[in-house]
Amino acid sequence: MAKDKKAKTGDKKAAKAAKAAKQEKKAGKKEKKQILKTKDDDSDAESVDLDDVLAQYAKEQEQYHAITEVACEPPSPRTSGTMVANPANENELLLYGGEYFNGALAKFYADLFVYNIKQDTWKKVTSPNSPLPRSGHAWCRAANTKDIYLFGGEFSSPKQGTFYHYNDFWRLDPTNREWTRIEGKSKAAAPPARSGHRMVAFKQYIILFGGFQDTSVTTKYLNDIWVYDCVNFSWHAPKLASARAVPDARSSFTFLPHDQGAVLYGGYSRVKTAVGGNKQQQQARGKKGGGGGGGGGGSRVVLKPKVHEDTWFLRITPPATDTPSTTLPIISWERRKRPANPPNPSRAGATMAFHKGRGILFGGVHDVEESEEGIDSEFFNQLFVWNIERNRYMPLTLRRPKANAGKKAAQQSNMNRRARAQADEEELLANLKALEEKAGATISSLEESFELVKKEDIEEEVDSRPEKPRLYEFPHPRFNATLAVQLDTLYIYGGTFEKGDREFTFDELWSVNLNHLDGVQEIFKRDLEDWLGSDDEADSEGDEDDDEEDDDWSEVEDEEAASKDASTLASPTASTAPTTPLLTAPTATATAVEDDIGTTEEISALTDTLPHPRPFESLRDFYARTSEAWTSVVVEEILAKTGAKGTDKSPKEMKKIAFERSEEKWWDCREEIRALEDEQEAAGIGEVVSLADKNEGGGGAGQVGRRR
Numbered sequence: 139m140a141k142d143k144k145a146k147t148g149d150k151k152a153a154k155a156a157k158a159a160k161q162e163k164k165a166g167k168k169e170k171k172q173i174l175k176t177k178d179d180d181s182d183a184e185s186v187d188l189d190d191v192l193a194q195y196a197k198e199q200e201q202y203h204a205i206t207e208v209a210c211e212p213p214s215p216r217t218s219g220t221m222v223a224n225p226a227n228e229n230e231l232l233l234y235g236g237e238y239f240n241g242a243l244a245k246f247y248a249d250l251f252v253y254n255i256k257q258d259t260w261k262k263v264t265s266p267n268s269p270l271p272r273s274g275h276a277w278c279r280a281a282n283t284k285d286i287y288l289f290g291g292e293f294s295s296p297k298q299g300t301f302y303h304y305n306d307f308w309r310l311d312p313t314n315r316e317w318t319r320i321e322g323k324s325k326a327a328a329p330p331a332r333s334g335h336r337m338v339a340f341k342q343y344i345i346l347f348g349g350f351q352d353t354s355v356t357t358k359y360l361n362d363i364w365v366y367d368c369v370n371f372s373w374h375a376p377k378l379a380s381a382r383a384v385p386d387a388r389s390s391f392t393f394l395p396h397d398q399g400a401v402l403y404g405g406y407s408r409v410k411t412a413v414g415g416n417k418q419q420q421q422a423r424g425k426k427g428g429g430g431g432g433g434g435g436g437s438r439v440v441l442k443p444k445v446h447e448d449t450w451f452l453r454i455t456p457p458a459t460d461t462p463s464t465t466l467p468i469i470s471w472e473r474r475k476r477p478a479n480p481p482n483p484s485r486a487g488a489t490m491a492f493h494k495g496r497g498i499l500f501g502g503v504h505d506v507e508e509s510e511e512g513i514d515s516e517f518f519n520q521l522f523v524w525n526i527e528r529n530r531y532m533p534l535t536l537r538r539p540k541a542n543a544g545k546k547a548a549q550q551s552n553m554n555r556r557a558r559a560q561a562d563e564e565e566l567l568a569n570l571k572a573l574e575e576k577a578g579a580t581i582s583s584l585e586e587s588f589e590l591v592k593k594e595d596i597e598e599e600v601d602s603r604p605e606k607p608r609l610y611e612f613p614h615p616r617f618n619a620t621l622a623v624q625l626d627t628l629y630i631y632g633g634t635f636e637k638g639d640r641e642f643t644f645d646e647l648w649s650v651n652l653n654h655l656d657g658v659q660e661i662f663k664r665d666l667e668d669w670l671g672s673d674d675e676a677d678s679e680g681d682e683d684d685d686e687e688d689d690d691w692s693e694v695e696d697e698e699a700a701s702k703d704a705s706t707l708a709s710p711t712a713s714t715a716p717t718t719p720l721l722t723a724p725t726a727t728a729t730a731v732e733d734d735i736g737t738t739e740e741i742s743a744l745t746d747t748l749p750h751p752r753p754f755e756s757l758r759d760f761y762a763r764t765s766e767a768w769t770s771v772v773v774e775e776i777l778a779k780t781g782a783k784g785t786d787k788s789p790k791e792m793k794k795i796a797f798e799r800s801e802e803k804w805w806d807c808r809e810e811i812r813a814l815e816d817e818q819e820a821a822g823i824g825e826v827v828s829l830a831d832k833n834e835g836g837g838g839a840g841q842v843g844r845r846r
Contacts, residue, residue: 188293188294188295188300188301188302191295192270192271192293192302196270199265199266199267199268202264202265202266204266205263205264205265205266205314205315205316206263206264206265207252207261207262207263207315208261208262208264209259209260209261210251210260210261210262211260212260212645212647212662212664213233213249213251213260214238214247214645215238215632215643215644215645215664215666215667216235216236216237216238216247216273216632216643217236217237217238217273217618217632217633217634217643218235218236218237218273218274218618219233219234219235219236219237219247219273219620219631219632220233220234220235220236220275220276220277220288220620221233221234221620221621221622221629221631222277222278222279222286222622223279223622223623223624224252224312224624225279225280225284225286225312226284226312226313227312227313228624228625229254229255229256230252230253230254230255230312230624231252231253231255231622231624231629232250232251232252232253232286232310232312233249233250233251233252233253233620233631234248234249234250234251234269234277234288235247235248235249235269235271235272235273235275235291236273236632237273238643239298239641239643240667240668240669240670241640241641241669241670242297242670243296243297243670244294244295244296244297244298245296246271246272246273246293246294247271247273248268248269248270248271248272249262249263250262250263250265250268250310250315251263252315253647255624255625258604258661263315265315265316265317267316267317267318267319268308268317269288269291269304269306269308269317269319270293270304271293272290272291272292272293272304273291273292273293273333274290274291274292274333274334275288275289275290275291275292275304275333276288276289276290276291276335276336276337276346276349277289277310277337278337278338278339278344279339280339280344280368281339281340281341281342281343281395282339282341282342282368282369283368284312284313285309285310285311285312285368286309286310286312287307287308287309287310287320287337287339287344287366287368288307288308288309288310289305289306289307289308289329289335289337289346290303290304290305290306290329290331290332290333290335290349291303291304291333292304292333292352301352303331303332303333303351303352304331305328305329305330305331305332306319307319307320307322307328307366308320320371322371322372322373327372327373327374327375328364328373329346329362329364329373330351331351332349332350332351332360333349333350333351333352333389334348334349334350334389334390335347335348335349335360335389336348336349336391336392336393337393338393338394338395338400339395340395340396340399340400340454341454341456342367342368342369343365343366343367343368343454343467344365344366344368345363345364345365345393345399345400345452345454346363346364346365346366347361347362347363347364347385347393347402347452348360348361348362348385348387348388348389348391348405349389350387350389350407356441357408357441358387359387359388359389359407359408360387360389361384361385361386361387361388362375363375363376363378363452363469365466365467365469369463370463370464374466376466376467376468376469378469378470378471379470382470382471382472383471383473384471385402385448385450385471386407386446386448387407388405388406388407388446389405389406389407390405390406390486390487390618391403391404391405391406391446392404392405392489392490392497392499394490394492394497394526395492396451396452396526398453398454399451399452399453399454399469400451400452400454401449401450401451401452401474401526402449402450402451402452403448403449403450403477403490403497403524404445404446404447404448404488405445405446406443406444406445406446406486406487407443407444407446408441408442408443408444409441409442409444410439410440410441410442411439411440411441411442412438412439412440413438413439413440443486443505445484445485445486445504447476447480447484448473448476449473449474449475449476449477449529450471450472450473450474451471451472451473451474452469452470452471452472453469453470453471453472454467454468454469455467455468455469474529475529477524477529477530477531478528478529478530478531479530479531479532480531481499481502481518481520481522481531483504483516484504485501485502485503485504485518485617486502486503486504486505486617487501487502487503487617487618487634488500488501488502488518488617489501489502489618489619489620489621490524490621491621491622491623491628492623493623493626493628493652493805494626494801494802494805495525495526495527495802495805495806496523496524496525496526496805496806497523497524497526498521498522498523498524498534498621498623498628498652499521499522499523499524499531500519500520500521500522500612500619500621500628500630501517501518501519501520501615501616501617501618501619501633502517502518502520502617503515503516503517503518503617504516504518515636517615517616517617517635517636518615518617519611519612519613519614519615519616520533520612521533521534521612521628521650522534523808523809525743525806525809527806528743532809532810534652534655534809535655536610536611536612536650536655536656536657536658537654537655537656537657538610538656538657539656539657606649606659606660606661607659607660608656608657608658608659608660609657609658609660610657610658611658612650612658613630613633613644613646613648613658614635614644615635616633616634616635616644617633617634617635618632618633618634619631619632619633619644620632620633623652626651626652626653627649627650627651627652628649628650628652629647629648629649629661630647630648630649630650631646631647631648632644632645632646632647640669641669642666642669643666643667644666645663645664645665645666645667646660646661646662646663646664647661647662647663648660648661649661652808653757653808655812742810743803743806743807743810744807744810748771748803749763749764749767749768749800749803750803750807750811751803751804751807751811752811753811753814753815753818754815755811757800757801757804760800760804761797761800761801761804764800765796765797765800768796768797768799768800769792769793769796771796771799772792772795772796772799773792
């Protein structure tokens with residue numbers, strides 16, 4: 139993920155002396171390092187040639203003659219790396235790059251790590267050909283293949299005196315771990331170097347947007363858009379209609395896939411603001427960048443931090459099938475209204491991962507300017523889900539296990555699976571025969587071609603690794619954590635927290651089951667390394683004790699733990715910020731929000747005529763109950779597209795499509811159903827049983843769609 143760094147100054151005199159230098163030279167994180175640089179006569183700002191450093195690293199790579207994987211300990215502390223679920227192996231997570239700053243020196247990484255979820259093991263990959271060390275880069279999974287694409291990022295000298303931005307483009311084969319550098323047909327037709335940008339895949343295209351560029355004087359935020367064609371192997375910058383609005387320049391935003399393009403939310407940038415004299419100290423949480431403006435004087439222009447809260451839809455219209463393969467897609471931005479129930483207050487450095495049509499957001503930081511001498515920051519550890527279609531946020535809370543949960547699970551595991559499979563087969567055969575008659579399709583030897591969907595398609599895979607420590611509160615507040623989702627489980631890696639002038643990079647990995655929300659598992663956690671930088675904030679505040687400079691991380695944890703109430707451990711923000719009220723029940727009538735792209739988005743997922751899950755109903759039970767209804771929905775959709783032609787899809791394909799539609803609906807309703815479950819549990823109701831279904835079974839779409 140792209141970095142969000144807070145710039146901190148020392149005492150008043152040091153802050154005033156450093157301000158002019160920061161505004162003229164470095165931005166964001168480099169502002170903070172510039173203060174340390176002025177105190178260190180051994181600064182490497184002028185003595186280090188980054189080209190030589192990178193050339194030496196490339197030479198060291200030559201010692202590797204083949205791609206190797208070696209078992210190792212978990213990665214060393216780092217931030218601004220990237221993590222993704224392996225699209226070729228649902229049991230793996232891939233982690234690449236990042237940097238670590240200990241208060242004195244910065245180190246950048248080019249390591250590729252593989253985490254095996256079931257074995258709970260780490261492996262480090264070495265290769266004769268791989269990207270150079272970097273952080274703040276972007277990568278994404280391709281939509282038409284299982285490859286992973288990476289672009290850009292940044293590198294610096296150890297003392298942050300000199301920075302370098304990349305504009306190289308790489309493809310990683312996640313199966314054999316092979317890196318391939320992609321050279322465009324024309325070097326001029328490629329995105330310029332940048333960091334803090336985002337990429338997303340759509341069909342055969344990789345879409346890149348935003349980011350920032352550091353210069354020797356300031357930081358330039360970008361709002362250009364680039365498209366890479368994975369079939370024709372070329373970049374192009376699409377021409378946008380001049381009359382239409384486009385998102386402001388920004389970095390560190392959310393960019394998620396959509397079946398008609400992509401959706402953008404939030405981000406961070408700096409905007410020019412005039413200030414007078416020395417009355418206001420321009421500190422900011424920049425991401426890797428947020429530069430200074432003009433010099434001293436009575437009135438000057440500085441770059442003031444801005445946290446964006448807007449939402450945009452990027453509509454991508456692929457070329458018609460009868461056009462040449464080199465025809466470019468049509469791309470346009472369409473502004474949406476502000477999301478319903480967004481995280482409050484606004485926050486920078488909140489990261490988001492995509493999961494089944496939703497975004498899962500964690501952490502962030504909100505800066506409150508207390509005085510002209512500094513900024514007070516509030517960090518968060520809340521978890522939110524953003525429904526992309528309905529443009530609505532809902533907070534997620536953890537659940538403690540029920541007393542009889544183990545007994546119920548044992549009873550379910552002892553069920554006669556053969557009888558269940560036979561009943562499922564008989565039901566499906568009946569549905570498929572009805573499908574054959576309705577669709578007019580010719581299906582020969584139906585019983586021979588029929589295959590049941592694999593059990594793992596509708597049952598959760600059992601985790602065989604040793605039980606990990608489980609907490610019922612979210613990890614410590616932080617910003618810029620790295621997120622990934624694999625098999626309906628969210629993984630939270632690293633992140634940054636600041637106290638005073640100290641910066642703590644978390645060295646840990648957590649997991650949260652998004653279905654059950656039954657606590658947070660600690661996959662690994664190590665003590666934080668010592669901070670070697672100065673602790674100037676204590677000096678600037680004359681009323682603070684001198685020994686505050688020697689505060690260590692354990693004292694930080696003790697102080698915050700003492701403020702927690704044991705009764706609120708299940709709350710996502712026990713000690714941080716006011717929580718956005720949790721929706722306890724869906725609205726009785728459909729509430730709609732008209733957004734700027736001309737579509738009406740329903741606030742509730744339970745108001746359409748499709749089959750809906752019931753409280754306490756698993757995905758398997760939901761599909762078993764509504765499979766006939768979903769089959770009918772799929773048939774009607776196919777007939778609407780093909781007319782009297784019917785369908786040429788096999789029974790297995792039809793079953794797969796019906797299950798995918800039911801799974802999509804189950805997750806779409808998950809948060810609202812969970813709210814109903816909480817409400818009913820509070821009333822002493824542990825399950826919901828329909829007598830109509832017991833007597834009649836199944837039920838059509840309209841029947842199960844009504845709620846009483």
